[in-house]
Amino acid sequence: MILAAIDIGSNAARLLIMEASEYKDGTTDYTKLNLLRIPLRLGFDVFESGTISPERKKRLIDTIKAYKLLMDIYQVQAYKACATSAMRDASNGAEILKEIKEQTGVTVNIITGQEEANVIYETHIAENLSTGKSYMYVDVGGGSTEVTLFANNQIVFKESFNIGTIRLLHNKVTDEQWDHMKWYIKTHVKDYQPVEAIGSGGNINKIFSISKRKEGKPLPLDLLKDYHKELSYSTVEERQHIYHFRSDRADVIVPALQIYISIMRWAGAHEIYVPKIGLADGLIKILYKEMSDK
Numbered sequence: 198m199i200l201a202a203i204d205i206g207s208n209a210a211r212l213l214i215m216e217a218s219e220y221k222d223g224t225t226d227y228t229k230l231n232l233l234r235i236p237l238r239l240g241f242d243v244f245e246s247g248t249i250s251p252e253r254k255k256r257l258i259d260t261i262k263a264y265k266l267l268m269d270i271y272q273v274q275a276y277k278a279c280a281t282s283a284m285r286d287a288s289n290g291a292e293i294l295k296e297i298k299e300q301t302g303v304t305v306n307i308i309t310g311q312e313e314a315n316v317i318y319e320t321h322i323a324e325n326l327s328t329g330k331s332y333m334y335v336d337v338g339g340g341s342t343e344v345t346l347f348a349n350n351q352i353v354f355k356e357s358f359n360i361g362t363i364r365l366l367h368n369k370v371t372d373e374q375w376d377h378m379k380w381y382i383k384t385h386v387k388d389y390q391p392v393e394a395i396g397s398g399g400n401i402n403k404i405f406s407i408s409k410r411k412e413g414k415p416l417p418l419d420l421l422k423d424y425h426k427e428l429s430y431s432t433v434e435e436r437q438h439i440y441h442f443r444s445d446r447a448d449v450i451v452p453a454l455q456i457y458i459s460i461m462r463w464a465g466a467h468e469i470y471v472p473k474i475g476l477a478d479g480l481i482k483i484l485y486k487e488m489s490d491k
Contacts, residue, residue: 198488199230201268202480203261203278205305207240207339207363208449209399210257212264213477214271217485225485230271232477234399235260236445239283240339240363248288257293258300265301275488277480278305281313282340282361310357314343316479317397331389333464336475337398337456339363339449344382344460348389356381362400365452375459382463394461394469399446400453405471407440415468418461425454 198218204211214231237257242250249257261278268276284290284307294305308316317336331348340361346353358378364370386392393415401416404424408416428436428451436447461469 207283314355362449394466
C-alpha cells in the first residue's frame with residue numbers, strides 16, 4: 198500500500214511518501230519512497246500580522262499542486278494532509294485551505310496542538326522502550342512544542358505549548374508562557390524520575406548530524422548547551438558557512454536548542470535520543486491503520 202502524508206508547519210511544508218506492507222509475522226514494514234521539504238515559513242507572516250500574505254499563499258498552493266502531482270506519479274492510494282500552529286493562528290487559514298481544495302483537490306485539515314501530540318504518539322516510539330523507565334518525547338516546531346511523557350508503558354500526559362522557533366525569533370513568546378511550561382513540566386515529571394528525553398524535529402536532527410554521534414546514541418545535555426553557546430555567538434551567515442546549514446535552518450536552530458535545553462533541565466533529563474521521526478510518520482501510521490481496518 199502506497200501512502201502519503203503532508204505536514205504544513207510554521208517553518209516548512211513536508212511531503213512523505215511511504216510503502217506500507219505487512220510482514221509474515223504480522224508486523225508492518227514502512228519503506229520511505231520520497232521525502233520533500235519546502236521552507237514556506239508561514240509563521241513569519243502569521244506570528245507578526247495574524248494572517249498569511251498573498252505571496253506566501255501562492256507559494257503554499259503551488260507547493261500543494263506539486264505534491265499532488267508527485268502523489269499521482271507514485272500512485273498513492275491514500276493520504277492525510279494536516280496543518281499545524283501557523284494555520285491554526287492565521288485569520289485566513291480556513292479560507293486558504295478552501296482554495297487549496299478547489300485548485301488541487303487536496304483536503305487539508307487544521308489540527309489542534311493536542312491532536313498534533315496524539316499523532317506524534319502514533320509513531321509508536323514507546324513500543325521498543327524499557328517499561329521500567331520514564332521517557333519524555335519533545336517535538337519542537339516553528340509555532341509550538343509538543344511534549345509527551347511515557348512511564349510504565351502508559352501515557353502520563355500529552356501537552357502542546359505555543360512556544361516555537363519562529364515565535365521566539367519574532368519575540369512572540371511571553372515570560373508567562375515560559376513560566377507555565379516550566380511549571381507544567383516540573384510538576385508533572387517529578388514523580389517519574391529518572392527521565393530520558395526523545396527529540397524530534399529538523400533542528401535536533403541537524404544537531405545530531407553535525408555531532409557525528411552513532412545512530413542510536415543519545416546527545417548529552419551538556420553538548421546541546423555547548424552547541425547553543427557556540428551557535429549563539431555566530432551570525433546566521435557564519436552558521437550557513439561553517440555548518441552548511443540552509444538559511445531557513447540557520448536562524449531557527451538557536452531558539453530550538455533553547456527550547457530543548459530548557460525542557461530537559463526542568464525534567465531532569467541529562468541526555469536526549471534522536472530517532473528520525475516526526476508528524477508525517479505518525480500520519481502515515483494512523484492512515485495505514487485506518488485503511489487496514491476497512
